[in-house]
Amino acid sequence: MAEYIESLQKLAEQFGRLEGVGRKSAMRMAFSVLDMSSETANELALAIIEAKQKIHLCPICQNITDRDLCLVCADEGRDRSVVCVVSDPKAVISMEKVREYKGMYHVLGGVISPMNGITPDKLKIKELLARLSEGEIQEVIVATNPTVEGEATAMYLSRILKPLGIKVSRLAYGISVGADIEYADAVTLNRALEGRREI
Amino acid sequence: MAEYIESLQKLAEQFGRLEGVGRKSAMRMAFSVLDMSSETANELALAIIEAKQKIHLCPICQNITDRDLCLVCADEGRDRSVVCVVSDPKAVISMEKVREYKGMYHVLGGVISPMNGITPDKLKIKELLARLSEGEIQEVIVATNPTVEGEATAMYLSRILKPLGIKVSRLAYGISVGADIEYADAVTLNRALEGRREI
Numbered sequence: 001m002a003e004y005i006e007s008l009q010k011l012a013e014q015f016g017r018l019e020g021v022g023r024k025s026a027m028r029m030a031f032s033v034l035d036m037s038s039e040t041a042n043e044l045a046l047a048i049i050e051a052k053q054k055i056h057l058c059p060i061c062q063n064i065t066d067r068d069l070c071l072v073c074a075d076e077g078r079d080r081s082v083v084c085v086v087s088d089p090k091a092v093i094s095m096e097k098v099r100e101y102k103g104m105y106h107v108l109g110g111v112i113s114p115m116n117g118i119t120p121d122k123l124k125i126k127e128l129l130a131r132l133s134e135g136e137i138q139e140v141i142v143a144t145n146p147t148v149e150g151e152a153t154a155m156y157l158s159r160i161l162k163p164l165g166i167k168v169s170r171l172a173y174g175i176s177v178g179a180d181i182e183y184a185d186a187v188t189l190n191r192a193l194e195g196r197r198e199i
Numbered sequence: 200m201a202e203y204i205e206s207l208q209k210l211a212e213q214f215g216r217l218e219g220v221g222r223k224s225a226m227r228m229a230f231s232v233l234d235m236s237s238e239t240a241n242e243l244a245l246a247i248i249e250a251k252q253k254i255h256l257c258p259i260c261q262n263i264t265d266r267d268l269c270l271v272c273a274d275e276g277r278d279r280s281v282v283c284v285v286s287d288p289k290a291v292i293s294m295e296k297v298r299e300y301k302g303m304y305h306v307l308g309g310v311i312s313p314m315n316g317i318t319p320d321k322l323k324i325k326e327l328l329a330r331l332s333e334g335e336i337q338e339v340i341v342a343t344n345p346t347v348e349g350e351a352t353a354m355y356l357s358r359i360l361k362p363l364g365i366k367v368s369r370l371a372y373g374i375s376v377g378a379d380i381e382y383a384d385a386v387t388l389n390r391a392l393e394g395r396r397e398i
Contacts, residue, residue, distance in 0.1 A: 007265045011250040014243040019231035020224060031289065032218035033247055034254055034263060041251040044213040045244040048232055051210040052240040055233055064233060066206045090230065 062107040062124040111149040139167040261306040261323040310348040338366040
């Protein structure tokens with residue numbers, strides 16, 4: 001009869017709009033809202049509205065932030081001569097976990113994908129060019145995903161940035177640390193061979 | 200750096216309070232709120248508040264509803280002489296999917312579990328007794344889960360209801376339709392043997 005408890009059904013539908021939430025999970029989540037105290041449910045609702053209101057793009061690197069500048073751009077200790085270009089904020093989180101990278105970021109907000117209507121002008125490329133024109137940046141590390149679209153975006157960036165006299169690099173391809181070569185795909189193994197280094 | 204985008208982190212924590220939502224899913228959901236339009240995010244927040252405000256227990260069967268009476272209790276066509284006792288509203292949904300059951304329901308709001316502090320007085324048993332005292336109900340079908348707690352609850356109900364001259368029955372145990380006997384557990388198989396029927 002949940003189909004007929006209109007407000008429960010509506011809530012489940014709303015949860016179902018979130019990424020990675022299927023119909024059954026959405027219904028379970030809706031039920032779990034009913035089990036919450038009114039206070040907790042209000043906190044959840046408020047957190048949604050607040051996050052949406054407060055979080056905006058950092059005017060420099062286009063990463064998401066709820067402050068004037070994101071923490072990386074605001075950090076005086078970071079190396080402003082290197083910019084790592086990523087497709088989305090989640091990639092910044094992964095890169096930051098490495099703790100080795102001390103440069104800056106630039107978030108494109110996607111990758112070139114004409115099939116999905118994402119042409120280069122839809123990405124934050126002109127903002128990147130504006131940053132580069134300031135002259136401080138010497139190297140751009142393209143860290144888009146190793147997919148067709150990620151590759152195309154990397155090639156596109158390389159082609160427009162190299163003429164500006166900026167070093168453009170790409171993350172190395174190869175086998176994952178701790179992985180089993182038996183299970184590595186042929187393309188990755190081929191890239192790992194191509195990129196082999198003397199030891 | 201998501202750890203440092205306070206409102207994003209807060210939202211992910213709130214999502215993490217929902218049943219079946221882990222840390223990673225919660226963060227993915229929080230990100231997906233950022234990808235929504237403000238309107239959609241507001242709709243989600245509003246649906247949470249609304250569901251919480253509108254949904255209450257049906258005064259007769261204690262199932263959840265957003266109307267005065269739940270649809271089953273409000274339905275004049277149902278058989279008021281049979282009551283199926285279940286632990287929670289989700290069980291009602293499953294029973295309704297059968298489409299064969301035309302009786303009423305009574306939702307206990309849990310099962311007896313002294314370990315978790317759930318004693319019979321915490322369940323809607325006195326509400327059930329009040330319904331029974333009206334004299335219309337002739338049979339109570341106990342449909343609690345086939346777990347230790349569900350069994351204990353069924354035994355408890357049987358012990359207090361039988362002296363009132365009411366027929367108390369329990370759902371049959373046995374192998375699932377379409378299941379493979381090879382994979383049925385011994386306890387279930389034993390129950391299926393005990394409950395065997397002539398064909």
